[in-house]
Amino acid sequence: MTSSTKPVLATVAAIAGVSAPTVSKVINGRDDVSESTRLRVQAALDKVGYRSPVQRRARTSGPAMIDLVVGVHDGAYSMEILRGILDYAVSVDVDVVVSSHTPNKLARVDHDEWAQRMLESGRTGIIFVTSEITTAQVTAFAKRGIAVMVIDPLNPPPPGGFNSVGATNWAGGKAAAEHLLDLGHERIAFFGGPALAECSVARLHGYLAALMGRGIASRPEYIFDGAFNRESGAEATRKVLALTKPPTAIFAASDTIALGVLEVARQYGLRVPEDLSLVGFDGTPLAEQTLPRLTSVAQPLREMGRAALRGVIRLSRGEQLDSAHTELATELVVRDSTAPLIR
Incomplete structure (x- = not known):
C-alpha cells in the first residue's frame, strides 16, 4: 500500500465507521468482511471516488x-x-x-x-x-x-x-391469445418455458388475461411448463393430442418450442393451420423458415x-x-x- 493511499483509506474508514484494514480488505475483495460492512465501505469508496489500482488499469488501458x-x-x-x-x-x-x-x-x-x-x-x-x-x-x-x-x-x-x-412479455402473450380467439379458437393450449422463468410467466399471464377477457375458463390440462426447446414442444404436443378434447390452437412461448409442435403435428397427420393453429414467440428468423411460416410475437x-x-x-x-x-x-x-x- 502506497503512502498516498493511506489518507484515502483513513477518510473512507472514518466515513464508514470501520478500521483502515477493513477498508483494505474490501478493496482487495477479501471474503472475511460481513455483507453489511462491505456495503458501507463500498458506499464510502464511491463517495470519495476511489478506485483500486487494478480497477484504474482496467478502465484506462x-x-x-x-x-x-x-x-x-x-x-x-x-x-x-x-x-x-x-x-x-x-x-x-x-x-x-x-x-x-x-x-x-x-x-x-x-x-x-x-x-x-x-x-x-x-x-x-x-x-x-x-x-x-x-x-x-x-x-x-x-x-x-x-x-x-x-x-x-x-x-x-x-x-x-x-x-x-x-420485452413486453405480458402484452405479447395477450396479443397472441387474442389473435387466436379472434379466429374463433377457444380451446387454446399454452406451452411455456421453465416454470419460474419471469418471461415465460408473464407470457402465460397475458394468455390467461386474454381468455378471461372473453369469459373463457382456462384449462389446466392445456397448460405446460418445460424448456425453451424443440423437445419440450414435442412432448407437450403429444400430451394434448391424447386428450379427449384436444386444443384447436397452441400458443408456444418460443419459436423453438413451436418447432416441436410442427414436428409432432406432421407425425400425427395434422395440417397447420387447417387442423391446428400455432403461434410462436420471439420472432427469430426461424419464423420465416418453417413450413408453414410461423405466426409469432416478435421481440426486438x-x-x-x-x-x-x-x-x-x-x-x-x-x-x-x-x-x-x-x-x-x-x-x-x-x-x-x-x-x-x-x-
Whole structure:
C-alpha cells in the first residue's frame, strides 16, 4: 500500500465507521468482511471516488471489455441478441468476450474467483442472457465494481437486485391469445418455458388475461411448463393430442418450442393451420423458415442486445440508469400458421 493511499483509506474508514484494514480488505475483495460492512465501505469508496489500482488499469488501458454469458442454448434467439450487441460494440469501440454457461455450470462456478479474474483482465462489465442470477453473483461483481446487466432473466431479482432488459412479455402473450380467439379458437393450449422463468410467466399471464377477457375458463390440462426447446414442444404436443378434447390452437412461448409442435403435428397427420393453429414467440428468423411460416410475437432482439450493452457501459462508468428494468415493445407478426377455426 502506497503512502498516498493511506489518507484515502483513513477518510473512507472514518466515513464508514470501520478500521483502515477493513477498508483494505474490501478493496482487495477479501471474503472475511460481513455483507453489511462491505456495503458501507463500498458506499464510502464511491463517495470519495476511489478506485483500486487494478480497477484504474482496467478502465484506462485500451478499449473497454465486456463479458457476454449465454445461459439458454436457443441458437436463433441468442444469435439475434449477439448481433445487436456486436453491432453496437463496433460503433462504441468495445470488445465483447463471449462464453457459454449452462444453468448447472453457473451454479458450480466460484463467483468471487470469476469476478476477480475479470477485474484483473480488464473487464468492466458482464451481460447475462437468459440466466438465473443469484445474490452471490451480484455481490461478487458489485464489490469489484463490475457492472452487471441481464437480458430476459430466468428469476426475479434477488435482494439488492440487478439491472435487466426484456420485452413486453405480458402484452405479447395477450396479443397472441387474442389473435387466436379472434379466429374463433377457444380451446387454446399454452406451452411455456421453465416454470419460474419471469418471461415465460408473464407470457402465460397475458394468455390467461386474454381468455378471461372473453369469459373463457382456462384449462389446466392445456397448460405446460418445460424448456425453451424443440423437445419440450414435442412432448407437450403429444400430451394434448391424447386428450379427449384436444386444443384447436397452441400458443408456444418460443419459436423453438413451436418447432416441436410442427414436428409432432406432421407425425400425427395434422395440417397447420387447417387442423391446428400455432403461434410462436420471439420472432427469430426461424419464423420465416418453417413450413408453414410461423405466426409469432416478435421481440426486438437486436435492440435488446444494444440496450443491454448501452446500459452496462453506462453502469461501468458509474452512471445511474433511468430504470432498473427496460422493456421494449413486442409485435404480433401474422404469417401462415394460423387460420379461422373450421367448425
